[in-house]
Amino acid sequence: MPRRAALRRLGWGFWASAAWVVLLVLAAALADLLPLHPYDRTLAGPPQSGPSPAHPFGTDGLGRDMLSRVVYGARVSLGVGIGAVLLGLLIGAPFGLVAGYRGRLTDAVIMSVNDIALAFPALVFALAVVAFAGASMRNVLIVLGVLGVPAWTRLIRGATMAFAGREFVTAARALGARDRRILWREIVPNVALPASSYAFIGMAVAVVAEGGLAFLGLSVQPPTPTWGGLINEGRNIMETAPHVVLAPSLVLFVTVLAFNLVGDRLRALTDVREIGLEPGRRRAALPPLPAAEHDVEPALLQVADLRTHFETARGTVRAVDGVSFALNRGRTLAIVGESGSGKSMLIRSILGLLPAAGVRRGGKVYLEGREIGDLEPEDLREILGTRFAAVFQDPMTALNPVRTIGAQVMEPLRVHLKLTRAAARARAADLLASVGIPDPVRMLKRYPHQLSGGMRQRVTIAMALSCDPDVLFADEPTTALDVTVQDQVLRLIHRQREERDMAMVLVSHDLAVVAQWADEVIVMYGGKVVERGPAAALFEHTRMPYTEALLQAIPALSDPSHKRLRVIQGRPPDLAAPPAGCRFQPRCPYARERCASEEPPLVRAETRDHLYACWYPLGTEAAAAEEAEIIEGTESRGR
C-alpha cells in the first residue's frame, strides 16, 4: 500500500489520540520542569475548590492542586503501562517467533503451556501477588508484565505463522539462508505492524489494571499520587466536590481511549471491508444503470439488458454486462462459460442476491410479463419463495451446519405455504423420498455433516422444489460432486423439471452436460453474451470462436479422467479493464485488426433464434473471404 494512502486511512482520531499520548508522556517526563504546584503541598488553594485559573482542575480535600497531582499520577500510570508492555513483549516475542516459525512440536509445547497460562483470572492473581509481595511500582510492573506474556506469545506466533509460509520466506529458506537471518530480515519487520498495534492495546489494558490496583490501594503508596488512588480519594467527597473524582477519571478515560484508538487504527490498516445483509446506508445505494429499450414478451421468465457492476478499488468490474433472454415453461436454458465469465453472477443478479454494498445494477427481470424489480420486499420474497428456486454448486456450504435437515426442509413450507408443523413434517419426508433419499423420516433429524455430498445435494434439491417453483436456477449443481453421482443428480433434476413442468436455468462450464440436457444455450464471455441459440443450432453451426474453443475443450469420454480438463489458452479477461474491441480477441486464433478496435454486436445468424457476436464468424463467407485475402498477403499478419 502506498505510504501516503496508508497515513490518510488512519484518520483524524488516530492523530488526535497520538498527539494526546505524546503530550501526556512529555508532561509526565518533564513534570518537574513545568510551572506546577508541588503535588503534595497542602492548602495550595482553598480545599475542595472547583476549577479556576490558578487551579485548572481545582483542589482536593486538603487543598492540593489537582492538575499537579494528575500530571504526577501519569508517571505511575504510563510508567507501568509502557514498562509492562515492554516486559511482556520481551519475554513473549521470542517464544511466539520460535513457535510460529518452527511449528510442529516446538509450537505444540509452547502453545499448550501458553493455553494453561491463559486459563488464569489475571487480575485476581495480580492482586494477590501484589498483596503478598508488597505494593510497589516495581512489583506491579513485573506482575502486569508477566501476565501479559501469554497474549504476546499468541499474537506473535499467529503473525509469524502467517508470514513464515509466504513465498519470500520459503524462497529464502530454499536458498539456504540461516534461520536466525530469516527471522530477523524477513519475518520480524512483517510482524512489526500487528505487534505495534497490540502494544498500544496492551498499554491500555495495563493502565486500566494499574488503575484498578491503585484504586484498591495496592499500587504505589501515598504520598505519590496515582490516578486510581486519586479516584478512590475523590469518591469520599463526591457530594461536595465532584471535580476531585471527575478530573482524574476523565484524564484516565481519554488516555485509555487514545491507546485503544491508536492500536485499533493500526490494526485496521490490514482490514477488509465488511458487508451486511442489507445496504448500510440507504442513500449510499448506487443509482441503477439505464436499461436499453426492449419489448416485454409473453414468456414465463424474461431478462432484459441485465447489468451488474461492482465498484471496487481497482475500478468498475462489469461482472454482468447487458444480458437478455426469454424462457418458457418446460424448457432448459443452459448458461455456459469459464469461471469468471459472469454466469453465476447472472443467476444471483436475477434473484437479487447481490452483496449489499458497492453494486450498481441495471436492466429488468419479468415474471409472466410483470417486472419484479420494483416490487415491495415482501412481495419479492413471496416470488423468491414460491415461484423461483435455486440450487448452488457446493452442497457442503449450502446447508446450515447447525440446523437439522428437517428444520431446513420444513422452513419454506411453514413460511410460504403456512403449513402446520405436522403437515410440514409429512410433506418434507415426501419431498426427501421424491429426490431418492432413503429412510426420509430419520433423515429429518440429522445434521448436514452426517451426510455425503451427493445426499446433501439431494436435500438442497428437495428444499428448492418444496414450494412448487416455476423456474429452477441450478448453478453448477454437480461440479462439486463425485463423478459417479454427478449423472444421477442431473437425471434427478431433469426428471423433476419434466414432471413439474418447470423452466430451468442451468449454469455449467461443462459442455458435455449442456449438450445432453439443454434446449437453449447462452455462451457468456467476460460478462457478455457472445453466442445464443437453440442447442442443436449452436452446436452444429457454431459461429463464435470462443464457443468452438469450449467445444474443443470437451473431454472425450475415452480420455483417462485425470486428462479430462483441457483448457483454453490464455486467461479470462480482467473485468475491471476488459480488452478493447472483442473481449475474446487476445485469445482468439482468428483475431484480426478490427477485433482489437471495434466491439462486435450480437447479430442474428441465418438459423432461427441463433445470435452471435463476432466479426469473422466461423463457417461463413465473411471469414472465408478474409482468410483468402490473408493467405495472399501473408506479410500483413506481421509474424
Added chain:
Amino acid sequence: MILRKALRLPLVLVVVTFLSFLLLNLLPGDPALQILGGSATEEARAQLRAQLGLDDPLFARYASWLGGLLTGDLGTSYVTSIPVLDALADRLPVTLELLVAAELLALALAVPLAVAAARRAGGAIDQGLTTLSFGLLSTPVFVLGVVLILVFAVKLKALPATGWTDFSVDPYWNLLSVLLPAVTLAAGQLAVYSRLLRTDLIATLQEDYITLARARGLSPRRILWRHALRPSAISLITAIGLNMGALIGGTVIVETLFGLPGVGRLIVESIFARDYLTVQGGVVLISVGYVLVNFAVDLVYAAVDPRIRRA
C-alpha cells in the same frame, strides 16, 4: 476436542492451586511473623510454622495443603478466628448474584445490538455500536462505577449508592442494590460481546447457506435470528468464558466501590487486615471457579454446534 480439554482439566487445576499455594512464599521475611503480627510470641510462631509445615520441603507442603483443600479445610483465619471456608461460603452468594446479573444484562443487550448492526454493516446502528463499545471498552470499571454513583445516587437520588439487601430480606431492595453494580460490570462485557458477535455475524452472512436462505424468500429478521445467529455464536461463547477472568477482577473493584459483602471485598479487606490465609482461600476459590466455568463453556459448545459433538 472436549476429550482433550477434559484430560487437561486436572493439569490446569494442579497448576492453578499450586500457584495459589505459592503465594504465601512471597511474603517478605518470616511468614509466621507476617501472619501473626509483631505481638505474637515465639512459641506461637513456631507452632504456626510447624502447622503450615514451613520447615518441610515445598512439594510435601503442597501435597498436605491440597489434601486439606480437597476435604474443605482451608485453615482458620488468625485474624478473625473464622474458618476460611465458612467466611467464603458466607460471601459467595452475593458475588454469584452480581456475576449472573451482569452477564445476563450484557448478553440481553449485546445480542440484539449485534444483530441490528450486522444487518446493515456500516449503517447508523453499526457505527453507533462501534463508537459505544469503543467508549465502554476504554472506561475502567471504577471510573464507570464512580460516574454512575455520582449521577444516579448523588444527583438523582434514584438508587442506593452503596450497601446490600439480601434477597431473602427484601427482593425488591435486593434488585435495586444489585442494579448499579451489575450495570457497571456489564458495560465492558457488552462492548466485547457485541463487537465480537457483530463481526462473526457479518462473516456468516457471506456463507452460501445464507444466500440460499435469501433465495428462498425468507425475511431478513428470520435469516439473522434463526440462520445466522447460532453458527456465529461460537466465539461469543468462548469469550464469555475467557472474559469471566476480567469480570471476576471487576467484581473485586465493584464490590469494594459499592460496598457489597462479596468474595472480592472479603479478599481486599483481608489484604489490609493481613489475613493472608483468607486471601489465599479467596484466590483458590476464584481461580478454580474460573477454570471450571471455562470447562463448562466448552461443554456448551457441543450443544450449539452439532459438528463438535462427534469429537
